Amino acid sequence: MSQKTSLTRYFCRFAPLLALSVLGGCQKMVVMFPTGDIAVQQRNLILVALGLMLLVIVPVMTLTVVFALRYRKGKSPGRYDPSFTHSAPIEVVIWTVPLLIIGCLGVITWITSHTLDPFRPLDRISADKPLSKDVKPLEIQAVAMDWKWLFIYPEQGIATVNELALPVDVPVRFSITATSQMNTLSIPTLAGMIYAMPGMKSMLHAVLNEPGESFGYSGNYTGAGYSDMRFAMHGLDKAGFDQWAAGIKAAGDDLSTEKYIALDQPSIKVPVMHFSSVTSGIFDRVVNRCVTPGTECIADIMRKDRSLDRDNGGIFMPTMDHSSMNMGANTQSGTVSTIASNTAGKLDLSNTGALTAPEHQGSHAKH
Known part of the structure; x- marks a missing residue:
């Protein structure tokens, strides 16, 4: 049997497998x-x-x-010209x-x-539909946690975990931050990836033009629960969105500071959760790293530093107490542990594969 025949036979045998591989x-x-x-x-x-x-x-x-x-080489229609240079x-x-x-x-x-530019407000709904100047965008505050997504609707007074609903043809303004490590909010059918960073607020302006179901996920590796850090996105008409929000408002739980701290504990495969009310200003405190009671906010620390800078004739005199910003670390572990234990029966995180974050000094000190 010739080598050519053997190769042909092997190819014929494995060709169906090659065809199946492209089905992915x-x-x-x-x-x-x-x-x-x-x-x-x-x-x-x-x-x-x-x-x-x-x-x-x-x-x-x-x-x-x-x-x-x-x-x-051999019989070819082309003319070989070794003197050709230019x-x-x-x-x-x-x-x-x-x-x-x-x-x-x-x-x-x-x-x-x-x-x-994700920070640039929209000037149109679609290519053939301009945006009226009196239309106010829907505000959504997105928080990347370990390992789940928290979405706060401040105008509706509700919040969800791992679920996002958007009204069709209504501009949306996302304010995005993270709790412990840099992450990325990615909703492929809506807009591009936007980074979420602790102590900072990113922004995304977008609009959904078609109703239907889609998804979003984390586009930045963040540890054990990264692969399950996904959420469902529902595209609804205006009436459907209002009904969805009203249903959460009527039957959801309350997102207090204590429950937020319990929710912020690392956990994987977290099911969809609804909150019918949200503690006022909690997103700003997440950005300023001062959700835990007794923690000084970054904005207040910077304000003091600027004041001292002026008082010292332009010489920068930092006053930041890094230990006071350590959310969940040694300096406030007692406070967080007490709050988390008091809310253990109030916030259902069962079957979520909850993980215990190791204590380490200065976990949130440098941002």
């Missing part, structure tokens, strides 16, 4: 099928950039095959085309860096 790519590519205007613009940007790059890739790959066949037309093409492509990409990058 048959799931819907959510990035290419967005339901929000910002995500649509980002999808279009990807396609435009891809098309411009293909203007180089396709001719190069095609000419590689053509030259290999035309100028191959061609002005070829030089013009190989320099002009890439420069034009780079120029186009530069212009597109400049424009979209401003129009798709």
